[in-house]
Amino acid sequence: MNIQWYPGHMAKTKRMIAENLRLVDVVCEVIDSRIPVSSRNPDINSLTGGKPRVIILNRSDQADPAETALWSKKLSGEARCVIETDSKTGRGVNRFADAVRKAAEDKLRRAAEKNTNAIIRAMILGVPNVGKSSLINRIVGGRRAKTEDRPGVTRGKQWFTVERNLELLDTPGILWPKFEDPVTGMMLAFTGAIRDEIIDTEELAAKLMELLAERYPKAIEARYKVRPEGSGYDILTAAAIKRGCIVSGGEPDITRISTIVLDEYRSGKLGRFTLEKCTLDGSDDITG
Ligand SMILES: Nc1nc2c(ncn2[C@@H]2O[C@H](COP(=O)(O)OP(=O)(O)OP(=O)(O)O)[C@@H](O)[C@H]2O)c(=O)[nH]1
Ligand SMILES: [Mg+2]
Structure with missing residues (x-):
């Protein structure tokens, strides 16, 4: 399947992540539970430079629960915390704040030792339409971040205060370099991360x-x-x-x-399907 994409997006993506990385303590990588390989950035480790990470398996309501549990276990080797969420109903979202605090525990400990208050800032990262803004709305309450059932809704970055000591940065969805790989492109198209007009x-x-x-x-x-x-x-x-x-x-x-x-x-009418199966032997580890 040939999906057109503009050249130079990789450089732009790298720049965007690098600029925002300086502003945050934690990277929250939002993954589509239905395609946990194709919805990840294969360069995430080098791009985020070892920042503490929380992995969010979102859209868990649309994926096979047994598969999501396996993925959760497998991915726990790559993050301080892995949580499963359904940002449509809010299921699992209550674990988010604690997960971020756990990821930032070094900073919190240092602040406590100095008797000061630390503000934890986290960046939300993920492919288009995975549910980043919906997740933020669920966390902060209300509909403060714009969401829609199509990719490319969030245009610029935007900060949200969750509680006094926790702030979140919403970012526009970005597609990764492996997107040119036909299987990855197809998986992203199945789930709606790529605009239908170009398919x-x-x-x-x-x-x-x-x-x-x-x-x-x-x-x-x-x-x-x-x-x-x-x-x-x-x-x-x-x-x-x-x-x-x-x-x-x-x-x-x-x-x-x-x-x-x-x-x-x-829309989930067919059932809860995971399109990319988890093998726990590490053979589908894309980040290397
Ligand atoms: N079933 C289900 N739908 C979800 C979930 N999270 C988000 N959605 C829906 O997916 C659509 C896209 O959600 P957004 O929050 O706008 O996605 P986004 O990642 O911010 O998208 P961009 O800003 O375009 O990158 C909306 O129609 C949401 O209601 C989820 O966990 N389960
Ligand atoms: Mg958005």
Whole structure:
């Protein structure tokens, strides 16, 4: 799958992270629980220069819970704290402040020794549409950060005060260099991290169907009343016929069924699916 992206974004990303890094004590890396490999920056370790990190497995409500638990365990080797959240309902978000304080415990201890008050500042980092601003709204209460169901909503950086001693920096979603890798690009497109306008909807839906039919055949069978066999296009075609998506002339309407499948996957109607499985042997460790 060929997804166009502008050149030079890598340099811009590096600059953005470097500039903000000087201002914070903790980096909060927000990951999409459905794609814990593709939604991570492969250069995160070098880019964040050893700053204490909290990993947030967001959208946990949309992922396979058993898989998320495995990922949580695996990623705990890379962060001071890993938490699972659903920023839509707020589930798990109550663990956030403590996680950040734990990550910043060196600074807090030094301040306590000097009898001073330390303000902990944390930067929220992640791919577009993963739920960074929603997470912040859940933490601070209300709808102070702008959120929308499409990538590219947050434009500039913005500070939020959680409590007297804790401040959060919301940042625009950024795509990573590995995004040019076709599998990574596809995973990010499935979940909605990449604008749909630059993607071939039918090709994307066919690829998603193929993957889901392989991983979660029963769910596909139950939802679309089709046999989860053959190519992604074959399954889409069968689903179009079952759903009555037919164009004049009697041909199956692949465009329409493609949009339906992508929407149903993204809204969670199909079920809780993790598209990237966790192996605990370290073979899918992308940060090296
Ligand atoms: N189901 C579910 N939806 C979520 C979750 N977190 C965020 N969303 C939804 O995802 C959409 C995007 O959320 P945002 O908070 O705007 O995402 P963002 O990471 O700030 O996006 P950018 O600013 O564009 O980078 C919104 O429609 C949210 O309601 C979650 O944990 N579960
Ligand atoms: Mg945002």
